[in-house]
Amino acid sequence: MKSLLLILAMLAGSQNPPAANAPRGDAQNGKTLFMKYGCYECHGREGQGSNATGPRLNQNPITYPRFVAYIRKPSGEMPPYTAKVVNDQQAADLYAFLQSLPKPPAVDSIPLLKQ
Amino acid sequence: MAKSRKFSADRRKFLKGAAVAGAATLAAPGETAVARPAARVTAPLQDPRAETGTPPEAEVLTTDHCGSDFMVDVIKSLDIEYFCANPGSSFRALHESIVNYGGNQKPEFITCCHEESSVAMAHAYSKIEGKPIGVMAHGTVGLQHAAMGIYNAYCDRVPVFIVVGNSLDATQRRPGVEWEHSVQDAASIVRDFVKWDDTPISLGHFAESAARAYKIAMTPPMEPVLLVADSDLQERPLSEKDKLRVQKATRTSPPQGDSGAVAEAAKLLVAAQNPVIVADRAARTAAGMKYLMELAETLQAPVLDQGGRMNFPTRHKLNLSGRGRPLIAEADVILGLELTDFWGTVNSYRDQLERTSRRITKPGTKLISITAGDLYIKSNYQDFERYPEIDIAMAADAEATLPALTEAVKRLITPDRKNAFQARGAKLAAAHDAAAEQARKEAAYGWDASPISTARMSAELWAQIKNEDWSLVSNGAGGWPQRLWNFDKYYQHIGGSGGAGVGYGAPASVGGALANRKYGRLSVSIQNDGDLMYAPGVLWTASHHRIPLLSVMHNNRAYHQEVMHLQRMGNRHNRGIDRAYIGTTIEDPNIDYAKLAQSMSWYAEGPITDPKDLGPAIKRALAAVKRGEPALVDVVSQPR
Numbered sequence: 081m082k083s084l085l086l087i088l089a090m091l092a093g094s095q096n097p098p099a100a101n102a103p104r105g106d107a108q109n110g111k112t113l114f115m116k117y118g119c120y121e122c123h124g125r126e127g128q129g130s131n132a133t134g135p136r137l138n139q140n141p142i143t144y145p146r147f148v149a150y151i152r153k154p155s156g157e158m159p160p161y162t163a164k165v166v167n168d169q170q171a172a173d174l175y176a177f178l179q180s181l182p183k184p185p186a187v188d189s190i191p192l193l194k195q
Numbered sequence: 196m197a198k199s200r201k202f203s204a205d206r207r208k209f210l211k212g213a214a215v216a217g218a219a220t221l222a223a224p225g226e227t228a229v230a231r232p233a234a235r236v237t238a239p240l241q242d243p244r245a246e247t248g249t250p251p252e253a254e255v256l257t258t259d260h261c262g263s264d265f266m267v268d269v270i271k272s273l274d275i276e277y278f279c280a281n282p283g284s285s286f287r288a289l290h291e292s293i294v295n296y297g298g299n300q301k302p303e304f305i306t307c308c309h310e311e312s313s314v315a316m317a318h319a320y321s322k323i324e325g326k327p328i329g330v331m332a333h334g335t336v337g338l339q340h341a342a343m344g345i346y347n348a349y350c351d352r353v354p355v356f357i358v359v360g361n362s363l364d365a366t367q368r369r370p371g372v373e374w375e376h377s378v379q380d381a382a383s384i385v386r387d388f389v390k391w392d393d394t395p396i397s398l399g400h401f402a403e404s405a406a407r408a409y410k411i412a413m414t415p416p417m418e419p420v421l422l423v424a425d426s427d428l429q430e431r432p433l434s435e436k437d438k439l440r441v442q443k444a445t446r447t448s449p450p451q452g453d454s455g456a457v458a459e460a461a462k463l464l465v466a467a468q469n470p471v472i473v474a475d476r477a478a479r480t481a482a483g484m485k486y487l488m489e490l491a492e493t494l495q496a497p498v499l500d501q502g503g504r505m506n507f508p509t510r511h512k513l514n515l516s517g518r519g520r521p522l523i524a525e526a527d528v529i530l531g532l533e534l535t536d537f538w539g540t541v542n543s544y545r546d547q548l549e550r551t552s553r554r555i556t557k558p559g560t561k562l563i564s565i566t567a568g569d570l571y572i573k574s575n576y577q578d579f580e581r582y583p584e585i586d587i588a589m590a591a592d593a594e595a596t597l598p599a600l601t602e603a604v605k606r607l608i609t610p611d612r613k614n615a616f617q618a619r620g621a622k623l624a625a626a627h628d629a630a631a632e633q634a635r636k637e638a639a640y641g642w643d644a645s646p647i648s649t650a651r652m653s654a655e656l657w658a659q660i661k662n663e664d665w666s667l668v669s670n671g672a673g674g675w676p677q678r679l680w681n682f683d684k685y686y687q688h689i690g691g692s693g694g695a696g697v698g699y700g701a702p703a704s705v706g707g708a709l710a711n712r713k714y715g716r717l718s719v720s721i722q723n724d725g726d727l728m729y730a731p732g733v734l735w736t737a738s739h740h741r742i743p744l745l746s747v748m749h750n751n752r753a754y755h756q757e758v759m760h761l762q763r764m765g766n767r768h769n770r771g772i773d774r775a776y777i778g779t780t781i782e783d784p785n786i787d788y789a790k791l792a793q794s795m796s797w798y799a800e801g802p803i804t805d806p807k808d809l810g811p812a813i814k815r816a817l818a819a820v821k822r823g824e825p826a827l828v829d830v831v832s833q834p835r
Contacts, residue, residue: 116773117762117772117773118758118759118762118772118775118776120833120834121753121755121758121759121762121834121835122759122834122835124640124641124644124648124833124834124835125641125644125646125833125834126640126641126644126648126833127640127641128637128640128641128644128648128650128833129637129640130649130673130834130835131517131637131673131674131675131678132673132674132835133759133834133835134835136637136640138640138641139640154547155545156545157545157546159547159759159762159763159765159766159767159772160547160548160766160767161766161772162766162769164769165765165766165769165770165771165772184639184640184641184642185639185642185643186639187635187636187638187639190638190639190642192651192654192655192657192658192810193635193638193639193654193679195654195657195658195661195679
């Protein structure tokens with residue numbers, strides 16, 4: 081799982097916009113699949129991630145081809161999701177959902193995080 | 196205690212006499228008592244004459260002192276403050292001696308609703324107080340219940356003083372259930388995960404073995420020990436003729452690392468460009484934390500705290516616990532202090548379609564280990580983990596060895612090395628600050644989400660307790676408290692269960708709070724829902740014994756640890772993952788933990804689903820805790 085974090089971090093600086101080359105996905109269905117397939121268990125319902133399990137997916141850009149490649153053959157601890165389990169359209173829907181997640185509030189606007 | 200006739204015969208002789216007398220009472224004139232089956236010893240008491248006459252044999256049931264009184268003397272000599280137990284007939288005399296003869300003080304009887312809770316309470320208590328308390332249980336069914344808790348304490352290297360009742364002499368057992376509650380070798384069920392056990396056959400033997408057991412339990416690696424208190428031995432009247440002596444329980448000095456090995460380790464550490472210190476159960480006491488700080492500051496080396504104990508302050512500039520992997524990968528010398536899993540610290544492991552592993556350190560990286568675990572390893576249970584290839588392995592207690600190691604390091608530091616250390620320290624401090632800032636940013640994601648994020652829950656709780664003298668006695672929220680809170684006192688974190696046996700958290704938090712009570716500390720727990728449902732009766736124990744505790748429920752309504760395993764198997768077998776919730780969720784119906792706690796006289800609120808409601812709810816609960824009550828806030832939370 082930490083390997084995924086590293087990959088995502090590397091890709092964050094990618095020259096290409098992350099959504100480039102991505103097929104059209106249904107973010108609403110992606111949200112349903114995110115819950116149904118249990119992605120939220122490790123990555124959080126808002127894609128906020130967890131230090132103990134899955135990295136943050138919210139606002140953590142990755143290109144679609146890399147996204148699909150990773151879920152098919154993850155290098156970390158995430159279970160692999162074959163096309164038989166998550167087909168390409170479902171992967172696109174999941175990707176669209178992740179792209180749609182809102183930005184968090186500015187950290188300095190949260191008094192409890194200044195303690 | 197009522198005055199009674201002195202009786203110096205032993206119990207066996209008395210019971211034999213009572214049985215014959217009973218038979219004789221029922222015998223017709225001219226018949227001998229032995230011509231009829233022996234009546235139960237209770238028969239004469241049903242005879243009206245027993246209430247008006249003087250039944251001489253029944254009178255001998257009373258005695259001023261019995262064997263269990265002496266056992267209490269022994270226990271008092273060990274300065275054991277509490278005995279946690281669910282009552283049981285096989286130790287009824289010891290129970291009675293504690294509450295009457297001993298005055299229910301040191302030890303005080305703590306009423307528990309499950310033996311697993313008894314052990315987990317004692318487990319956490321010991322980590323706060325640095326010494327064991329007692330657990331009593333039936334040698335059979337009670338010990339079976341207690342077994343998982345004992346295994347947790349064993350894996351966590353924690354002393355617990357366990358006394359189990361048993362009736363070894365078959366001729367003395369009451370018919371019926373006492374037979375089901377008797378066993379030839381009571382300790383056998385847990386012998387693989389206690390450090391020592393004994394079955395004394397005399398009171399003198401009990402005294403000697405109790406002192407020995409205490410000494411063994413308190414010698415690193417500290418572990419649970421078990422004594423069998425035979426019921427006949429407990430109940431046998433004591434006479435003035437008995438010459439009994441309480442043995443002095445000596446404490447051993449913890450083993451220090453060999454001086455040559457210490458010198459060699461110091462040489463490697465001083466010469467290293469990127470040394471890394473990894474600590475798991477390194478600090479046994481507050482002094483251990485101080486020693487580790489001194490070594491790290493002397494070397495200006497980063498510390499990765501794996502959390503088995505409170506090893507290192509979270510806001511110390513050399514605490515780089517969140518950057519473990521890259522630091523391990525860059526290290527040229529790694530010092531492991533009481534690591535559970537050194538192999539896992541320096542290797543990566545993948546559990547995918549094929550299981551693979553690889554070393555993540557650079558070629559030539561030197562590994563130094565100091566652990567008392569090397570002094571004591573058993574075969575059956577595999578808590579010793581994969582075999583690590585260590586360059587310098589000291590079979591010694593890390594805390595006891597650290598001062599000598601630091602002194603050896605200081606002796607080797609040249610001005611050049613000191614300059615290099617200072618430059619390294621500045622870089623590490625910057626990395627620490629960056630990690631702290633990153634944690635703040637990460638915590639903002641999902642800040643207003645419902646269910647409530649674990650980061651928000653941790654931040655809201657911290658806001659309410661940060662100005663108190665607090666102690667986090669159980670943490671079910673993963674790493675967020677360590678990332679956001681300022682841990683700088685030893686008792687503020689006590690590690691985990693040890694054996695990852697679920698059901699530890701709730702009773703451990705009550706046991707930790709019991710230890711903290713006399714210091715007036717605020718005990719706080721972040722309580723997992725699945726863990727609480729193992730034995731929620733411990734909530735009653737907290738109320739009954741007036742143990743203040745602020746418990747914030749991390750109620751994610753599932754056993755999330757296991758879900759990913761189901762997903763992994765479903766994916767591996769190409770069968771999908773949409774049914775992984777079966778058997779892993781705690782929904783339908785949702786459990787109302789506030790009502791559960793209220794039913795046992797806790798102050799409780801919830802379920803809280805809106806994050807804006809959480810801070811005020813914790814504040815109200817905290818006010819109840821300050822009144823001396825246990826209080827619970829049920830928070831419906833994100834999975835992790």
